[in-house]
Amino acid sequence: MPRTLKLTLAYDGTDYVGWQRQPNGPSVQAQLEQALGRIEGRPVRVIGAGRTDAGVHALGQVASVTLDHGLDVMTLARALNATLPDDIRVIEVVDAEADFDARSNAHSKLYRYRIITGPWVSPFERRHVWHVPQVLDCAAMREGGTLLCGEHDFAAFQAVGGSVKTSIRRIDRIDIDLRRPRELPAVGRSVTIEVEGNGFLRHMVRIIVGTLIEIGNGRRAVDDVARAIAFGGRTDAGQTAPARGLFLVQVSY
Amino acid sequence: MPRTLKLTLAYDGTDYVGWQRQPNGPSVQAQLEQALGRIEGRPVRVIGAGRTDAGVHALGQVASVTLDHGLDVMTLARALNATLPDDIRVIEVVDAEADFDARSNAHSKLYRYRIITGPWVSPFERRHVWHVPQVLDCAAMREGGTLLCGEHDFAAFQAVGGSVKTSIRRIDRIDIDLRRPRELPAVGRSVTIEVEGNGFLRHMVRIIVGTLIEIGNGRRAVDDVARAIAFGGRTDAGQTAPARGLFLVQVSY
Numbered sequence: 476m477p478r479t480l481k482l483t484l485a486y487d488g489t490d491y492v493g494w495q496r497q498p499n500g501p502s503v504q505a506q507l508e509q510a511l512g513r514i515e516g517r518p519v520r521v522i523g524a525g526r527t528d529a530g531v532h533a534l535g536q537v538a539s540v541t542l543d544h545g546l547d548v549m550t551l552a553r554a555l556n557a558t559l560p561d562d563i564r565v566i567e568v569v570d571a572e573a574d575f576d577a578r579s580n581a582h583s584k585l586y587r588y589r590i591i592t593g594p595w596v597s598p599f600e601r602r603h604v605w606h607v608p609q610v611l612d613c614a615a616m617r618e619g620g621t622l623l624c625g626e627h628d629f630a631a632f633q634a635v636g637g638s639v640k641t642s643i644r645r646i647d648r649i650d651i652d653l654r655r656p657r658e659l660p661a662v663g664r665s666v667t668i669e670v671e672g673n674g675f676l677r678h679m680v681r682i683i684v685g686t687l688i689e690i691g692n693g694r695r696a697v698d699d700v701a702r703a704i705a706f707g708g709r710t711d712a713g714q715t716a717p718a719r720g721l722f723l724v725q726v727s728y
Numbered sequence: 729m730p731r732t733l734k735l736t737l738a739y740d741g742t743d744y745v746g747w748q749r750q751p752n753g754p755s756v757q758a759q760l761e762q763a764l765g766r767i768e769g770r771p772v773r774v775i776g777a778g779r780t781d782a783g784v785h786a787l788g789q790v791a792s793v794t795l796d797h798g799l800d801v802m803t804l805a806r807a808l809n810a811t812l813p814d815d816i817r818v819i820e821v822v823d824a825e826a827d828f829d830a831r832s833n834a835h836s837k838l839y840r841y842r843i844i845t846g847p848w849v850s851p852f853e854r855r856h857v858w859h860v861p862q863v864l865d866c867a868a869m870r871e872g873g874t875l876l877c878g879e880h881d882f883a884a885f886q887a888v889g890g891s892v893k894t895s896i897r898r899i900d901r902i903d904i905d906l907r908r909p910r911e912l913p914a915v916g917r918s919v920t921i922e923v924e925g926n927g928f929l930r931h932m933v934r935i936i937v938g939t940l941i942e943i944g945n946g947r948r949a950v951d952d953v954a955r956a957i958a959f960g961g962r963t964d965a966g967q968t969a970p971a972r973g974l975f976l977v978q979v980s981y
Contacts, residue, residue: 485850485851485852486851487851487852487854532851532852552847553847556847556848561849561851561854562851562854563851564848564849564850564851565848566848594805594806595809595817595818595819596814596817597817598738598739598740598785598814598815598816598817599738599740599785599856601740601814601815603852
């Protein structure tokens with residue numbers, strides 16, 4: 476009797492070409508399908524909620540899969556973690572409705588982007604943050620974030636060459652949190668940008684972050700955000716922030 | 729005019745054979761000496777407060793060095809961080825007394841050991857913690873820790889083959905902290921053991937941690953600690969905890 480499962484995953488994306496199976500290197504999806512296939516005894520295909528790019532991390536990626544195997548969910552999670560490399564962890568497995576689809580059923584996603592300012596980055600965080608040496612004007616960045624919230628055409632905020640039908644998306648909130656890093660005596664600060672919305676174009680969160688950082692360091696005015704939304708050319712928005720600072724935190728259904 | 733400097737360093741020890749220069753692989757000391765030598769224009773030797781083992785990390789290792797170069801300390805720190813690999817960071821450089829010696833002047837050291845219990849470890853912490861799946865009895869571990877405090881012969885708590893004159897050392901405190909991990913929805917707990925003392929034998933902190941874990945998981949009684957101190961054979965104490973969970977946090981002068 477086939478059953479549908481909902482898997483929640485955390486992974487360090489540093490050593491992967493991204494979530495999606497690709498011929499040019501190891502993907503998180505391929506690792507998960509291989510681990511599931513070993514249990515199921517046949518090739519298995521999973522559907523991921525979001526196609527995280529190469530080097531992007533996840534604290535709560537969600538995948539759906541249909542299995543024939545009757546293992547209880549706790550044992551299945553343990554068996555998967557015993558097989559998967561230690562940079563991918565299954566943090567929850569639950570039974571789902573037969574027609575549950577992690578991608579099309581998702582109604583919102585929460586991403587977090589981590590930045591460290593100041594002269595240096597902790598050796599223990601260097602794989603998971605973007606180092607921006609300058610002091611950032613977080614008040615200006617918050618103003619820019621507010622302009623991005625709501626339903627807009629985010630054409631300026633997508634990777635060149637995207638082939639989606641529409642670039643209209645809705646951003647529900649952008650929160651910018653500034654604090655001292657926890658671990659080390661540091662001159663710098665930790666800046667965390669959370670972006671929640673109903674869907675994201677390719678590189679959209681990273682271009683939003685890159686644009687907000689240019690506002691924060693004074694290279695761009697807050698109003699540029701409104702202009703980028705209005706004009707919609709890729710060069711109307713800022714640079715693409717590096718993958719290493721980005722985490723898919725949560726997918727809501 | 730030669731001057732003596734005190735450098736404070738943080739490093740991720742994962743990819744090093746340890747602090748000390750060795751023919752069999754990259755050491756933190758060699759990396760630092762190379763970076764300093766490039767500025768000074770001649771070979772430079774540094775003295776480290778503690779010889780951290782292969783794979784052991786530091787949040788506040790201290791090194792002393794004598795330089796002729798007149799660069800101010802801020803510029804020197806920046807130049808060093810521009811040259812050093814990103815898993816080693818100079819977090820402070822200050823002028824010191826001419827006869828300052830990071831090793832012999834140290835009067836106490838603080839080490840921290842991080843453990844994650846439960847079914848899995850976060851992919852973002854896996855290089856810097858020891859994964860112990862079982863639930864640990866922290867009250868029993870704290871009792872064991874109390875028995876270790878004070879001045880004792882720690883012969884049972886040193887790596888076999890040590891060649892020190894005396895194995896008498898003083899431990900000032902052992903604190904054991906139990907909490908939920910911050911980042912992920914986890915069933916497990918984070919256990920942090922801090923050990924502060926006037927000096928440590930080779931592997932001493934790791935054997936103390938290994939012994940306390942065996943008390944915590946019920947494989948050893950609290951009284952075994954007193955027996956290990958009294959008898960002094962390596963097998964009277966517990967296993968050596970892995971290097972990956974250990975951090976040299978602070979050296980006091």
